[in-house]
Amino acid sequence: MSRMEVYSPEGLRMDGRRWNELRQFSCQTNTHPNASDGSSYVRQGNTVVLCLVKGPMDTNRATSTTRASADGPVLNINVSYPPFAGIERKKRSKNERRLSELSIVLERCFLKTIVLKNYARTVIEVNLTILSFDGGLLAACCNSITLALIDAGISLYDYVSAVSVGIYSETALLDLNSLEESDLSFVTVGVVGDSDKLNLIMCEDRLPLDKLERLINLGIQGCHQLRKLMNDTVKEVGVELLSKRQ
Amino acid sequence: MSNIISITRPSVKQAKDEDSDDMDIDEELNLNDAKAKEIQDIVVPGELITDDPSWMRGHGTYYLGEKTYSAVAGVILRVNKLLSVIPFKGRYNPETGDHVVGRIVDVTNKRWKVDVGAEHDAVLMLGAVNLPGGVLRRKSETDELQMRSFLKEGDLLNAEVQSVFHDGSAALHTRSLRYGKLRNGIFVSIPSNLIIRAKNYAHDLPGGVSVIFGVNGYCWLYKTKLDNSPGVGPKSSLERKFEAGVKMDAANSAFSPGMGSDAPNKLEEKASWDIYSDKNDSISATTKETISRYRNSLLALSNFNVAVNETRLAKAYEISLGYGDVSELVKSDIQKSIAEDLINDEKMRG
Numbered sequence: 136m137s138r139m140e141v142y143s144p145e146g147l148r149m150d151g152r153r154w155n156e157l158r159q160f161s162c163q164t165n166t167h168p169n170a171s172d173g174s175s176y177v178r179q180g181n182t183v184v185l186c187l188v189k190g191p192m193d194t195n196r197a198t199s200t201t202r203a204s205a206d207g208p209v210l211n212i213n214v215s216y217p218p219f220a221g222i223e224r225k226k227r228s229k230n231e232r233r234l235s236e237l238s239i240v241l242e243r244c245f246l247k248t249i250v251l252k253n254y255a256r257t258v259i260e261v262n263l264t265i266l267s268f269d270g271g272l273l274a275a276c277c278n279s280i281t282l283a284l285i286d287a288g289i290s291l292y293d294y295v296s297a298v299s300v301g302i303y304s305e306t307a308l309l310d311l312n313s314l315e316e317s318d319l320s321f322v323t324v325g326v327v328g329d330s331d332k333l334n335l336i337m338c339e340d341r342l343p344l345d346k347l348e349r350l351i352n353l354g355i356q357g358c359h360q361l362r363k364l365m366n367d368t369v370k371e372v373g374v375e376l377l378s379k380r381q
Numbered sequence: 382m383s384n385i386i387s388i389t390r391p392s393v394k395q396a397k398d399e400d401s402d403d404m405d406i407d408e409e410l411n412l413n414d415a416k417a418k419e420i421q422d423i424v425v426p427g428e429l430i431t432d433d434p435s436w437m438r439g440h441g442t443y444y445l446g447e448k449t450y451s452a453v454a455g456v457i458l459r460v461n462k463l464l465s466v467i468p469f470k471g472r473y474n475p476e477t478g479d480h481v482v483g484r485i486v487d488v489t490n491k492r493w494k495v496d497v498g499a500e501h502d503a504v505l506m507l508g509a510v511n512l513p514g515g516v517l518r519r520k521s522e523t524d525e526l527q528m529r530s531f532l533k534e535g536d537l538l539n540a541e542v543q544s545v546f547h548d549g550s551a552a553l554h555t556r557s558l559r560y561g562k563l564r565n566g567i568f569v570s571i572p573s574n575l576i577i578r579a580k581n582y583a584h585d586l587p588g589g590v591s592v593i594f595g596v597n598g599y600c601w602l603y604k605t606k607l608d609n610s611p612g613v614g615p616k617s618s619l620e621r622k623f624e625a626g627v628k629m630d631a632a633n634s635a636f637s638p639g640m641g642s643d644a645p646n647k648l649e650e651k652a653s654w655d656i657y658s659d660k661n662d663s664i665s666a667t668t669k670e671t672i673s674r675y676r677n678s679l680l681a682l683s684n685f686n687v688a689v690n691e692t693r694l695a696k697a698y699e700i701s702l703g704y705g706d707v708s709e710l711v712k713s714d715i716q717k718s719i720a721e722d723l724i725n726d727e728k729m730r731g
Binding site: 168 | 384386387389390423426427441443450452453454455456468469471472487500686687
């Protein structure tokens with residue numbers, strides 16, 4: 136068996152996972168209590184993302200000039216991709232097209248998730264730092280924003296959990312790493328809570344349309360599993376806080 | 382489709398539970414009961430709270446049809462028929478009557494903008510402060526022009542929330558001698574939900590230090606005022622009035638240059654200028670050290686999520702004395718043991 140086989144006949148992927156296996160997922164909240172209102176640290180396999188949320192705050196406090204909107208918050212999402220994050224050291228320009236696209240997609244997704252009416256005329260600043268990249272960037276960013284917003288005490292309709300799904304001939308593969316991402320077509324889906332509603336879907340490759348449904352189905356199941364893991368962390372933190380506070 | 386496989390790290394929590402096998406069984410049962418109830422009351426965004434439509438939906442909730450869901454991670458609070466969720470963390474939410482500490486961030490048209498750690502900056506209207514020249518003095522255009530001579534950007538003050546606007550921003554007032562500019566001390570910011578609600582937020586602590594716990598989590602530790610002049614301090618207003626009467630004669634002779642207004646009561650004139658003074662009193666090195674020790678003790682408690690009031694702070698200070706120099710108190714392990722000692726001490730006393 137070639138080491139670089141994407142999906143072996145035995146049903147194993149390059150890193151030894153099965154088709155329906157997520158990478159190891161772990162997360163923490165409130166990692167930076169002094170620097171932000173809410174923060175989170177999410178690790179999906181070797182992809183590590185740190186998210187800091189500031190706000191809701193007055194528009195004149197925001198780092199960039201923003202105009203307040205009367206019917207909801209202004210959501211500023213910044214993605215920073217330091218040179219050391221990828222496999223090879225490479226400096227990326229600040230307004231790289233892919234990164235700004237990423238932040239626009241996330242912005243749209245979370246403006247649908249935040250309870251807008253509570254935050255008129257405010258700014259919510261979200262700063263994402265990719266500490267290490269190994270595929271599933273959008274998914275990891277989405278999960279970390281969800282956790283950081285919850286940590287900041289911002290009203291959300293529900294969790295948004297996201298995962299990427301790729302297709303290898305007839306098989307759908309869950310949660311791709313960067314090697315698989317470069318070889319396969321994939322789509323990232325973000326699911327609202329434990330429903331089947333999609334708040335986020337992004338595909339940058341060509342996909343056979345008849346396979347799309349299967350991919351999304353697998354993605355939804357993966358998202359539900361991730362939501363469960365994030366939920367456990369949030370509850371655990373809550374119980375710990377309560378026990379101390381009296 | 383088959384289930385999703387996910388591998389997570391073994392949780393540390395379970396290992397801890399096994400350790401506590403030797404705990405008294407009765408106690409453990411009680412603990413578990415209390416814990417179970419707490420866990421039941423913890424909700425996360427999107428979690429169904431009730432499908433009974435007779436509940437009124439308060440903060441931190443939203444509804445779809447007849448079902449009420451939580452919008453934040455927090456604890457359910459039921460008051461009569463009102464259902465709300467108090468988030469674990471979040472920005473300060475001003476309420477009328479709150480005693481807050483804030484920092485001036487902007488001087489604009491007839492008002493100051495004050496950072497109180499809320500979603501919006503609070504406003505302090507020129508008409509809502511005591512100006513030199515007595516309470517009843519009319520504010521003129523000259524006052525508007527020299528607002529910076531009273532309070533300028535960066536100044537700290539304590540005030541009361543007079544009213545809350547519909548968007549949640551607050552209007553403050555300092556129309557009492559308890560409120561006004563802050564001097565002679567150090568500013569400490571802790572999460573607002575760690576302030577224990579009380580009748581009084583200004584207290585004298587042992588060691589010649591006083592504290593103001595702003596409900597918004599901004600605290601001010603300062604040297605206790607020793608003289609009897611009116612100003613920020615924990616005295617009751619009745620007491621202060623009496624002292625003011627006694628001091629009347631002295632104040633009349635020692636009149637400081639005012640703003641050119643014909644004040645009927647020169648005492649108040651003097652008092653007001655004192656309030657807006659930028660000059661600190663001389664503070665001895667030992668007092669400074671005591672203030673620093675209080676600050677570090679307060680931060681130790683807040684870093685380990687212990688809610689504070691004046692008794693706890695005084696106790697934490699007392700405990701911190703056993704940990705050596707003030708500079709030692711910034712170490713995380715020492716902060717942790719201070720917080721733990723405090724909780725244990727309270728448990729012992731019951």
